[in-house]
Amino acid sequence: MTILNLSFFQNSFLRLLLTITLFLAASLLPFAGLVFLLFLPLVLYVLCFLADPGKTLIAFLASLCVVTILLWALNASASAPALAAAGFAGMLMFWTVQKRFSVEGVVLLPSLLLVGAIALYFIYGGMQLSITPWQLVEKRIQEAVELNIRLYSQFPLNAEEIQEITNSKPQMISLFTMIFPALCVIAAVFTIWINLLAAGRLLKGRGILPAPLSALSEWSAPAWLVWIFIAAGGMSAVPMAPVRFSGVNLFLVASFIYFLQGLAIVSFFFQHRNISPFFRFLAYFLIAIQQMLMIAIAAVGLFNLWVDFRKYLRKDRTTD
Incomplete structure (x- = not known):
């Protein structure tokens, strides 16, 4: 186009x-x-x-x-x-x-x-x-x-x-x-x-x-989402069907939002390291087909609340 x-x-x-x-x-x-x-x-x-x-x-x-x-x-x-x-x-x-x-x-x-x-x-x-x-x-x-x-x-x-x-x-x-x-x-x-x-x-x-x-690569999920994530995880373990139903669905949605944040961090890394489009495509393709990579990316998005990976990537770039 x-x-x-x-x-x-x-x-x-x-x-x-x-x-x-x-x-x-x-x-x-x-x-x-x-x-x-x-x-x-x-x-x-x-x-x-x-x-x-x-x-x-x-x-x-x-x-x-x-x-x-x-x-x-x-x-x-x-x-x-x-x-x-x-x-x-x-x-x-x-x-x-x-x-x-x-x-x-x-x-x-x-x-x-x-x-x-x-x-x-x-x-x-x-x-x-x-x-x-x-x-x-x-x-x-x-x-x-x-x-x-x-x-x-x-x-x-x-x-x-x-x-x-x-x-x-x-x-x-x-x-x-x-x-x-x-x-x-x-x-x-x-x-x-x-x-x-x-x-x-x-x-x-x-x-x-x-x-x-x-600057989508700079996007971060709201900090309060972690409380929904934790509460939903607890609700998922409750034996009452309505509570468990709500907990499982909220947990999946919250996990997906953290997955998107993880993808934003990956994109930030690619941009700051000037990774070629071919290797970017290859990485995204592997993320799409590998369940464990998806979970790892979501974990990166979640732990970014405490670690702030992009700050360290900026420091590395400045050092280089």
Whole structure:
């Protein structure tokens, strides 16, 4: 996108056509569509900077109407709310940045919009099926677990391993149902965070650097979060189901926030040591696929409350 001429984005028709194409890709492509959907906030966010925000909003609404009609004709209109939520999240990202919200505000408000959209989906879907929203959550998780078991059964595994996976189905359904609220919050926050990082690189190439996001590598979680982290850990050990449910979900969300802080510290290290993009990508890739590295990064984020790793990195840089 950085190599496109600015006049392309100033043409309302072409911008509208681009948005419609992205919506169609997000709606209709079987596999790549999910990627387009996840990065729709980025598209709307960047377009608001490169073109007039008001015209971008009109183009977005027009695109949404056209795509909704097409999806309705294909009996797939259930996808339209997801497109609307992702698009409006991108517009909200731009608005919060323009209003000079803090990093927390820029991430939190669009994330709440996405979480709200997920909640409305299960509320409305439950009403359609005459079941409670939580029963619909269990139903969708059961379908997802069963689908994954069928996929695993096609792998070259021995019969005992496949049987073990099949026997663990009730436990997996119970586990993912219990942590579903935390998974929704984590997915929403991570989506907005990744979109902001990716958009930052695109905008930086055009000399646009929004003030609230100029130093994401310096970001730190609020100090009071540690008390929620500790309390949630204690609640997770309480045998009462409602208390344990709340504790587990709060603990996971707090841990994820510390993971983001750990990533910010890693990014700070890369910037101060001028690590090449290749090795940065390799490091982030290993973090993404290695569970122990994720835990280690989250631990770095947590202990930064007492150690302040960035201060020592600055000292090392000065010494060098």
